[in-house]
Amino acid sequence: MSSILPPARRVWWKEPIEKTELWWIAIALVWSMVLFFMMPYWHVFGKQNLSNEAYRISAADFQARTQEMVDKYTVRTETEQNIPVVNPPAGSDVYLIGRLWQWWPILELEQGKSYRLHLSAMDYQHGFSLQPENVNLQIVPGYEMVITVTPNKTGSFAIVCNEYCGIGHHQMVSRMYVK
Numbered sequence: 579m580s581s582i583l584p585p586a587r588r589v590w591w592k593e594p595i596e597k598t599e600l601w602w603i604a605i606a607l608v609w610s611m612v613l614f615f616m617m618p619y620w621h622v623f624g625k626q627n628l629s630n631e632a633y634r635i636s637a638a639d640f641q642a643r644t645q646e647m648v649d650k651y652t653v654r655t656e657t658e659q660n661i662p663v664v665n666p667p668a669g670s671d672v673y674l675i676g677r678l679w680q681w682w683p684i685l686e687l688e689q690g691k692s693y694r695l696h697l698s699a700m701d702y703q704h705g706f707s708l709q710p711e712n713v714n715l716q717i718v719p720g721y722e723m724v725i726t727v728t729p730n731k732t733g734s735f736a737i738v739c740n741e742y743c744g745i746g747h748h749q750m751v752s753r754m755y756v757k
């Protein structure tokens with residue numbers, strides 16, 4: 579029998595199942611269940627996988643909201659590209675754009691205050707990774723990821739893109755300040 583001809587016996591699926599094959603099916607089923615329940619387990623007990631929310635939003639709308647925040651709360655600019663550093667009020671909604679190949683703007687937050695951090699991409703998929711903290715999110719165009727953040731340490735934190743996004747991927751780094 580070859581793969582381009584139909585099987586000789588048409589009703590081949592009514593064959594009795596080999597005992598060893600049954601064992602493999604049972605093991606695979608049990609293991610897939612273990613892995614499935616590990617997802618909520620790691621969230622609750624391992625403090626992994628953030629409680630994020632995701633909403634549909636167009637790139638233009640997200641850019642407009644980010645621009646509005648930048649216009650109101652920019653305190654200075656940094657880097658060669660003159661990226662605005664924004665100091666939004668505690669408790670407010672803050673926006674961060676990921677695009678080829680930069681994060682925009684730079685956020686300056688206050689320790690112990692909570693913010694609603696909105697993240698979205700303008701063009702392709704990017705990855706938001708806050709170092710050295712364990713915060714990792716996929717940033718996709720057309721959607722915004724929203725997380726509630728309460729910085730518990732002061733300092734300068736690095737933001738790196740951890741989804742390959744083209745020739746400038748390795749330059750897609752930024753920072754976030756907490757004071």
Ligand code: CUA
Nearest residue numbers: 704739741743
């Ligand atoms: Cu953006 Cu890699």
